Amino acid sequence: MGSVSTYFENVKNAAVTIFEGMAVTLSWMFRRPITIQYPDRTPEPVKDTLPDRFRGILEVHIPACTACSACARACPIDVILVETQKHPSGKGRLLMRFDIDISKCMYCGLCTEACPTGCLRHTPVFEATGRDIHNLVVHFVDGPVVPYKHKKGRPVPASPPPGDIVQALLKPWDAEYVAWSPGEFVERDAGGGDGEKGAASPGKVEGGATGSGSG
Amino acid sequence: MENALNKQAVSDDLMILNMGPQHPSTHGVIRFVITGDGEVMQRAVPHVGYLHRGIEKLAEGLPYPSFVPFTDRVDYLAAMFANHGYAMAVERLLGIEVPRRAEYLRVIVSELNRIASHLIGVGAMAMDIGAFTPFLHGIREREKLNDIIEELCGARLTYNYIRVGGVSFDFPQGLDAKIRAFLDTFEPLMEEFDRLITVNEILVKRCANVAVIDAETAKSYGLVGPNLRGSGVDWDLRRDLPYSAYPDFEFNVCLGRGFRGTLGDAYDRFIVRVQEMQESVKIIRQALDGLPEGEIKGKLPRKLKPAKGEAYGAVESARGELGYHVISDGTDKPYRVKIRAGSFNATSIVEHASRGLMIADLVVLIASLDVIAPEIDR
Ligand code: SF4
Numbered sequence: 001m002g003s004v005s006t007y008f009e010n011v012k013n014a015a016v017t018i019f020e021g022m023a024v025t026l027s028w029m030f031r032r033p034i035t036i037q038y039p040d041r042t043p044e045p046v047k048d049t050l051p052d053r054f055r056g057i058l059e060v061h062i063p064a065c066t067a068c069s070a071c072a073r074a075c076p077i078d079v080i081l082v083e084t085q086k087h088p089s090g091k092g093r094l095l096m097r098f099d100i101d102i103s104k105c106m107y108c109g110l111c112t113e114a115c116p117t118g119c120l121r122h123t124p125v126f127e128a129t130g131r132d133i134h135n136l137v138v139h140f141v142d143g144p145v146v147p148y149k150h151k152k153g154r155p156v157p158a159s160p161p162p163g164d165i166v167q168a169l170l171k172p173w174d175a176e177y178v179a180w181s182p183g184e185f186v187e188r189d190a191g192g193g194d195g196e197k198g199a200a201s202p203g204k205v206e207g208g209a210t211g212s213g214s215g
Numbered sequence: 216m217e218n219a220l221n222k223q224a225v226s227d228d229l230m231i232l233n234m235g236p237q238h239p240s241t242h243g244v245i246r247f248v249i250t251g252d253g254e255v256m257q258r259a260v261p262h263v264g265y266l267h268r269g270i271e272k273l274a275e276g277l278p279y280p281s282f283v284p285f286t287d288r289v290d291y292l293a294a295m296f297a298n299h300g301y302a303m304a305v306e307r308l309l310g311i312e313v314p315r316r317a318e319y320l321r322v323i324v325s326e327l328n329r330i331a332s333h334l335i336g337v338g339a340m341a342m343d344i345g346a347f348t349p350f351l352h353g354i355r356e357r358e359k360l361n362d363i364i365e366e367l368c369g370a371r372l373t374y375n376y377i378r379v380g381g382v383s384f385d386f387p388q389g390l391d392a393k394i395r396a397f398l399d400t401f402e403p404l405m406e407e408f409d410r411l412i413t414v415n416e417i418l419v420k421r422c423a424n425v426a427v428i429d430a431e432t433a434k435s436y437g438l439v440g441p442n443l444r445g446s447g448v449d450w451d452l453r454r455d456l457p458y459s460a461y462p463d464f465e466f467n468v469c470l471g472r473g474f475r476g477t478l479g480d481a482y483d484r485f486i487v488r489v490q491e492m493q494e495s496v497k498i499i500r501q502a503l504d505g506l507p508e509g510e511i512k513g514k515l516p517r518k519l520k521p522a523k524g525e526a527y528g529a530v531e532s533a534r535g536e537l538g539y540h541v542i543s544d545g546t547d548k549p550y551r552v553k554i555r556a557g558s559f560n561a562t563s564i565v566e567h568a569s570r571g572l573m574i575a576d577l578v579v580l581i582a583s584l585d586v587i588a589p590e591i592d593r
C-alpha cells in the first residue's frame with residue numbers, strides 16, 4: 001500500500017524534523033541571552049555603547065559657527081533655520097537665530113558634511129519626546145551673537161563632549177510650548193569675534209524682534 | 216484598477232474577502248481583494264498605493280546629491296541597493312569614474328545588506344506560515360549586521376552611505392575584523408537555521424507545489440531577482456550585466472530546481488534566498504581579502520550639472536533589479552527620475568498566481584515573493 005507507507009513516512013519525517021528544530025531551540029536555552037531590557041535595565045547607558053559615527057540628534061556648537069548657512073542649504077528638507085542680519089555697526093553680520101527641528105530631521109548627515117568648521121555634528125543623543133511637537137524645535141541661540149570667524153592656523157574653539165549641548169536644550173516631555181523670541185544682544189569673546197572689537201554697540205539690533213535695547 | 220468589491224455580482228455565490236491593508240502578513244500596507252469559491256480563490260487582486268510618497272516627484276525638486284537620502288526610503292530593508300542604483304545612474308550621466316576602493320566597499324555593504332534583507336525575507340515567510348522562532352533567529356543575526364553598518368555609516372536602516380561618486384565613509388578601525396568575525400559565526404548559524412526550519416517537514420509541505428510560477432510566466436510578468444531565479448531562469452545582474460566590482464568575484468547564481476516539488480514553487484523561492492545568503496558570504500570574504508587601498512570618493516565638481524541626456528543604472532537588489540532612470544535637462548536638478556523596482560512586478564503576478572490557490576496559501580505566495588510595500592509604491 002503505497003499511500004499508507006507515504007502517510008507514515010510523512011508522519012515520521014515531520015516528527016523527526018520538528019524534533020530537530022526543537023533541539024535547536026532548546027540549545028538556545030543554555031546560551032547567553034542576547035535580549036536587553038531597554039530602557040531601564042541596560043548594563044550601561046545605550047548612549048555610551050553607540051559607535052562614534054552614530055547619527056543621532058544634531059547639535060551645533062555656536063562659538064564655532066560661522067553663520068555661513070551651508071548646513072541649511074545642504075538640508076534637503078529645510079530642517080535647519082539660520083537667520084543672520086547686518087551687524088548694527090555696519091560691519092560684519094550677526095547670527096540671529098539657529099533652530100533645528102529634530103522632529104523633522106531624517107538624520108541623513110548631509111548638513112554636517114557641509115559644515116566648514118565641524119561645529120554642527122550628530123550626537124549620541126537619540127531620546128527626545130514632547131507632548132507638543134513644537135517643543136522639539138531646538139533653539140541654539142537665545143539672542144544675536146557675533147559669528148565665529150575662522151582664521152588660518154588657529155584651532156576651532158574646543159567644544160564640549162558631543163551631546164551635552166543639545167541635551168541641555170531639550171525640554172522635558174510635558175513642558176508647555178512657549179514661542180521662541182530672540183533675547184538681547186550679548187557681546188561675546190568667541191574665537192575670531194575679536195576682529196570686530198568694540199564694534200558691537202549693544203544698543204539696537206536692526207529689526208531685532210524684541211526691540212529692547214539694553215546692553 | 217477595477218474594484219472587485221464593487222463589481223462582483225452577488226448572485227454567483229462567490230465570496231468576496233478583503234485582506235489588508237493593515238494585515239500582518241501582507242508585509243506592509245497592501246490590500247488584497249479575494250474572490251473565493253469557498254476556500255479556493257478565483258483570484259486575489261492586489262490594491263497598491265497605500266505607501267505612495269511620491270519619491271520620484273521629490274527628486275525633481277532636489278539637487279542630484281541631495282536625493283540620495285530619499286532613495287533609502289525606496290526599500291528600507293535593503294537601502295544600500297537603493298542608494299547604489301541611483302548613484303550609478305547619476306555617475307553614468309556625469310561620466311565619472313568611481314575609485315576601486317569605493318566599489319569594493321559598495322559590494323561589501325551591499326552583500327551585507329542582502330544577507331540582512333534575506334534573513335527577514337525567509338524569517339518572515341516562516342512566520343507567516345506559523346513558525347515564529349525562525350523569525351527571531353533571523354532578526355538576531357540581522358541585528359548584528361545593523362550594528363556593523365551602524366559603525367560604518369552611523370545609521371541602522373536609512374544609510375545614505377553610497378553616494379554619487381563613491382561612498383561617504385571609509386572603514387573605521389577594526390571593522391574589517393568585525394565583519395570577518397560575523398561571517399565566521401554566521402555560517403554555522405545558517406546551518407542551524409536550516410535545521411531549525413528549512414528542512415522542517417511542515418514548512419516543506421506547506422510551500423512545495425504551492426503557488427507555482429513557471430519560467431515563461433515569470434518572465435512575462437517581469438519578475439526579477441530571487442523570484443525569477445526561483446522559477447529556474449538563470450539571470451543575475453551581478454553576473455550578466457556586471458557593474459561595480461562584481462566581475463572581480465566568484466560566486467554562483469542560485470537557481471530553483473524544484474527542490475521538494477515543482478520548479479518555481481514557493482519552496483524554491485525560499486531556498487534560493489537561503490542559498491544566496493551563503494553566496495553573499497563568499498563575495499564579502501573575497502572583497503575583504505582584495506580590498507584595494509585608495510580614495511573612497513571620486514573627483515566631483517562642487518555642483519553637479521550633468522549635460523542634457525539620460526542614463527539608467529540598475530543593481531541586483533535583494534528583491535531583484537532595482538533600476539533608476541535619470542533624465543537631465545542640464546540643470547542641477549534631475550528632470551525626471553523613474554524607479555523600477557522588483558516588488559511592483561512581483562505584486563502584479565499575485566492575481567495570476569493566486570488562481571485556484573487556497574485562501575490560506577495566499578500568505579505563502581505573498582511571503583515567498585518577498586515584496587516590500589515601500590518599493591511597490593515609492
Ligand atoms: S541630518 Fe539631514 S535632514 Fe537632518 S538637518 Fe541635516 S541635512 Fe537636514
Ligand code: SF4
Nearest residue numbers: 065066068069071115
Ligand atoms: S553650523 Fe556650520 S554650516 Fe551651519 S552655519 Fe554654522 S558654520 Fe555654517
